[in-house]
Amino acid sequence: MKIAVLTSGGDSAGMNAAVRAVVRAGILRGCDTWVVREGYEGLVLGNIEGPRDSDSPPEVPIDLSGHAMDPVVKNLRFGDGELLRNGEGDAFVTDDKGRTLKGRHIVHVGWDDVKGWLSEGGTLIGTARSKSFRTPEGRLAGARSLIKEGIDALVVCGGDGSLTGADKLRSEWPSLVKTLLETNVITQAQASSYGHLRIVGLVGSIDNDMALTDMTIGAPTALHRICESIDNINTTASSHSRAFVIEVMGRHCGWLALQAGVSAGADFIFIPEKPAAAGAWEDEMCDTITTHRKVGKRKTIVIIAEGALDTALNPIKPDDVKEVLRDRLGLDTRVTTLGHTQRGGKPCAYDRILATLQGVEAVETLLSATPDDPSYMIGISENKLTRVPLVEAVEMTQAVAKAIESKDFAKAMALRDPEFAESYRNFVVTSSLNISNQVPLQKRLQIAIIHIGAPAGGMNAATRTAVRFCVDRGHVPLAIHNGFKGLLAGNITELSWLLVDNWMTRGGSELGTNRTLPSVDLGAVAARFQEHKFDALFLIGGFEAFSSLLILENARDLYPAFNIPMVHLPATISNNVPLTDFSLGSDTSLNALVEACDTIRQSASASRNRVFVVETQGGQCGYIATMGALASGAVLVYTPEVGIDLNVLSKDVKRLKTRFQLDLKGKSQGRIVLRNESASSVYTTEVITQILQEEGPPLFDARLASLGHTLQGGIPSPLDRARAVRLASKCMTFLEDHAHSLRSHPQRRAPRESAAMITIEGTSIFMTPVQDVVKHADMKNRRANHTWWEGYKGLAEQLGGLSFM
């Protein structure tokens, strides 16, 4: 099968990763792979007729013995990848030896043509907003180009518009083929061979505006760019006690503005799905901000989506908001439009992984497609890839715009993914300071918050959420400083709304954290619970927090003080807590790893012929190493779950040698091997590096880099912050509900369900009793019995290109 991939609409970070994945997965599955330059415009323009240099066979590598049938070897490179990467495709070439892509929009690419693309921002194959493709003539020309080049299947990576175009092409295809046949543009044989177009959509857009998927490729990276900017603005805003109105992208969708509001801790937001009340938003905004200023807040951050409206559908622009803040509140106010900085830069770890997994899935979808199947869009629901009929996704997306146009805002909100409305509610609770939601005095609780284990990004954001929730409901948030040691020392204080204001952006643990378990002195721990009148306990941490909760639940018969609701929010960079797909901090950590590996790869590539063995943390859990390999393009990954033996090592050395032999002479790229710190007690990172150093020359040499505690990351990633807000809010509701039911039905022993862990499993979030979590835990190795990412070690290595050698 000949598969072509194009990118269309506004560019988004991760599009290159998607193209790389489609190309490499296609090759691994025995397909020929092509890219279409400049989106649909490239299809319309097609390729110039006559001789061209794109189909020249792959340059023959020096040693093919034993590997001639390897699909990677057969499709090693066609020579145009460098041109695309360097932006030289359209260069004016004077001598006849030079390559050019001028006049060629549909280009054959091989394995090495997409090397290094994983980490590149934007889209190297170009994108466009093609006017001509919107016309029937344009689509006819597009169909002609595809058939002329013999393309059987098309992957379109773009936003809602691009996928609407893809759906149109799909539905019109039979009539387009008929017209081309009738006008003798194609032969009967071509019409029969290409009677059915296999097409699949990948959603690439920073807007996250496509229905039936939780996330679009590029939206998380744009959120990174926005949060970085707002984090920077925060400090200057605070210094001058100013207000900032920050405009973010999103013509018809408020996802970026909403998530930025949640993750950056803004005071007020404007989004199209929840338009501000016409004629009343000025009062509402001023009241909210005045309340914040009255308790002593020195800065004001208002985020406004590009497409913000009021309920009468009048656009609201940053200058309108600025005027109100200046004239009515007397605030020294500045407007910052983030513009295209949001679309720029390298993809974050999540986008690299999402694009890679969805690219692979797109190829599988094309291979299994029959003429009776609908065309699919590859989506994601929480942590599960989905195949959704393209036509349904397009219709539902258009329904949002229609709902807004007809002022049915509740419907618009409901048509976005389920998390959208929840995020909005969470934004309101965590940003505002209002007492109208407070519960009656007799229902108010003293809720203790404790951090346990190693620091992880998002711990402080979760704590801030808990505190803001308490303030909103009238509960008292009590911080236990320095874990159970601190509790025993009586290190407990009340937290306030203002104190936690800047905690969204803070890494580490503001409360202080350590690995001491309550078993250090259970009786004394119970006494402290009683003394400080805890009504509920919120534990934030990793495996130790899970163990602590288990210890407390097991001791409920002995110590009545533990008969309060208790909930654990997993937070650890290792992501080794059983049952949950993601712990807080794991995304921050992957981003730290990806950044470090990009830098290391740069050094390795510059030195030519170099392998870096990079050691990751993760304890007995290979999550960071495995997902880090997918996100950084490592060629090998060693995990504690699989282990290392001599056979594996010797095979890997051979594979690396073969791969280096296949590189263009003098242009060898650097390669990365990731090794989890506990993958083997004998074959340590040092030993593996020494083996490669001994065996590699003259083909390659080897160096070691240990990432250590840098993997805890600095500033938490926006995804960890947003997850912290979402999960911590649910935890607080859980504590409140169980505390109230325990108060109304006092029992000697609290029910086991009242000591739970919040878990993300596939498409759902659960409150799982800690006693049930135990069944899924390997307590000795401090990890889960089974994980969702196990198979990705093999996938990372396949996409790295060594597995078939």
Ligand SMILES: Nc1ncnc2c1ncn2[C@@H]1O[C@H](COP(=O)(O)OP(=O)(O)OP(=O)(O)O)[C@@H](O)[C@H]1O
């Ligand atoms: N209704 C349509 N019929 C045919 N082609 C379309 C249609 N809508 C969009 N397209 C094609 O898709 C291209 C990209 O669409 P659009 O500019 O809306 O961006 P997008 O894919 O939504 O991405 P983003 O919103 O992230 O920039 C258009 O320029 C056009 O070529």
Ligand SMILES: O=P(O)(O)OC[C@H]1O[C@](O)(CO)[C@@H](O)[C@@H]1O
């Ligand atoms: O880069 P352009 O073509 O000006 O488009 C800007 C638009 O593209 C997007 O970035 C993506 O759709 C929108 O958020 C924004 O309104």
Ligand SMILES: [Mg+2]
């Ligand atoms: Mg769009």
